Amino acid sequence: MSEEQHQPSTVAAATPADHIVGEELLVDSSTDSDSTFGDAVDSTTTSLASSVTNYRYEHGRRYHGIEDGRYSLPNDEAEVDRLNLQHRVWEIALNGHLYVAPIDHDSLNEVLDVGCGTGVWCIEFADAHPGVQVLGTDLSPIQPHNVPANCQFIVDDANDDWVYGERFDFIHTRTLLLGVKDWKKVMKQAFDSLKPGGWIELHEFHIPIACDDGSAGPDSAAMKWGNSMYEGFQKFGVDSMATAKFREYLAEAGFGDIRETHTKFPLGPWPRGDKEKAMGALFQKDIGDNLHGLSVKTLTQGLGWSTEEVESFLPQAKADMYNPQIHTYFPIDIFWARKPR
Template sequence: MAHPQHNPEVVIAVDEEVRLTSEVTVSAFSAKIYGRLTMHDRKLEATNAHGNLKSLASSSTSLRSSLRDYREENGRTYHVYKDGKYNLPNDAREKDRLDLVHQTWLLTLDDRLGVAPPCKENSTVGRVLDVGTGTGIWAMNFGDEHPESEVYGNDLSAIMPGHVPPNVKFEVDDIEEEWTWSRPFEYIHSRLMTSSISDWPLYLRRCFDNLEPGGYLELQEMDLFPKSDDGTLKPESDFLKWANLLYESSVKFGRPYVQMSTIRNYMVEAGFEDVKMDVYKWPSNSWPRDTKFKELGIWNNEQVLEGLEGFTMAPLTRALEWTPAEVNVLLMNVRKDVNNRAIHAYWPIVPPNVKFEVDDIEEEWTFSRPFEYIHSRVMTSSIDDWSVYLRRCYDNLEPGGYLELQEIDIFAKSDDETLKTDSALNKWCNLIHDASEKLGRPFISVATLKALMIDAGFQDVTVTTLKWPTNGWPKDRTHKELGYWQNDNILAGAGIEALSLAPLTRAFDWSRAEIEVFLIDVRKDINNRAIHAYWPACCVVGRKPLEEDKQAEA
């Protein structure tokens, strides 16, 4: 599609009333990262003996009427101060959307304003900075919850309310200018600033330098790109096309969307200690079955649909020279994807005590410290030597620590012989097992795991055996529900196809067409309620002995 140069009509106007709203941007999968400032000595000049807590920055200024100016572009209004640094609107529609986003964060965090220690109930906190405060709703909520605190909110747009709690103050300021606060903060809160920052290492260093020793920085961010765990969000979808266009625009503006894992690394490089990251999911609509995620999807769907035009219009018309009409045509299809309950999409949001690494567990383990608990789920057919794997788990546990294996047998069974040896399902199980052996990582019988753990040195090894039915055939309520879930797990999307394609094509040279024909009959068996089949699953738990246990044995 050609995108001729578009010069939007720009109108300068003045908003005579400063109103309340919140500040956030598009997301359904956001991130929470926080870190603590390293304790170190430094001198900070006290510039006001009477405790006047006003910023000394020359670019910072009170909410005088000139800073309430806005400009109109393509039917939306945008900030004038440092024009163009933030590409979302600041009009009433956007303010209402930001309130929706704030409520979505509260639902995500169980009515907490953050996950860092200063947000804990009954915590006592001094000076607090809310970066990119928007309508100031977070700052005002925090000020109400912590009347002992002094809360400052800053933003490029003067859309904060005029009447605020006595311990809350707002400033119009550019955080990319030099920070000249008179005194440091105990807690800095920064929400959804990705695509608004040109230099993240510099921004995080300024946060670090403006914190008290022992103070906390919390980032609440989101990844731009939606995801799906079951392949229902296709690479060619308008949803992902839209995300790629926004990313391309942000790069052109010099303020790209940044991945959460990258920001975490920047925090460590800036000097923060104890950096932790949590990951949540904001579904694109109400597709999840889980009650909480369904509710999150409903809230998120409303704010995304309300905000799509605001997220998209300025970036695509300014950076990529699209016309407003072209943007609106694209958004018609994006809205369909966002509303499509068959697309199980979400945006990644991140919790503070979780870290992820890409690594190969069959290589040497080089963790710096041992663990108290190792959890290992469905690793059968991914391990070539279980004895070595279990020994590494053992060696990397604290004395008294636990290893838990959650595994499932590849071979389906029936207790009443309704699963025949010549059935398509039984044939499929045997083929997948044989293929895994040929590929050098066989499915292991769950019955052998206990003996292998004991051989590795574990004590008090217990085995809990479970049954996962193929469908809803059981009369027992719990097993019937398990059957529904397992049936959906293996048949929904590309489940059984994904389990079959690589093993059968790589090990036995089957064609994709041959596999698809074969799986027709396998699916029939899995759905057949007259076949009372199930997969045996188990939890195997063992404890690494304490030193005194070893001495007692000796």
């Protein structure tokens, strides 16, 4: 990303964007303890049609059965747990807010969450806005049965043509990066699916991971993991650094009032600050404890590693992520923009 793109934008007073975790993480040298934030993960079961549950099983994990190769991460119960845990990291980072755009609550009628995963964001948004219809879409039907009456889930691929029409007041995406091959198309379709004056908001990490203080050198297992994953995603046609072009794509699609801010999700409770420690402990568990499921397909099918090479390497990368002397993090980019009236 260019330096200009990494500068946090100026946001209007009293918006949630003023209260997210800042971009700077300071190492806490006073303790190496592993603080925790609690275990708030609940497994869920799907309420969608069985016709889309023709799953594939590889490397001991379950994957979606829609259009092979579109998405490289699992969709089984372990992944459901991981995604719900990850939602808590975002919850801490945003101080309990579900979005940062200055949307007008009184004008909200329909909201779309693209790539909704377990549906937890949709459910919480629907609970908070009972008069708003919330639609969540995802490749996999892993959402729960019991949802608010104003919340609905459908199986859909964000890469395909959208057929919603100009109906939504707010469109949200989070960690959709690994499932999208053409962000320009997605943003244009989002623009066409928003009513005039509606907002889009995109919350994304990017890979490779980073380290600011040199505690993880370029030859460390953690940094090798990040770089290898980036290369593997490229083989699948996915750019895990695509956020560098989000402002450009949003403008090309027709959006105005484009804003952005940036933060970091630490891999471990190594930073100073209670909030940062809580985020780091959860995110360490989210990524480190699920490294095999997150990595095996990308490294084997994307880069051609043998199963033996993967099984030998991943414990080394996990050890780095759990080493309190190594201070790595995922860069996080948040964009929000408005369709002109």
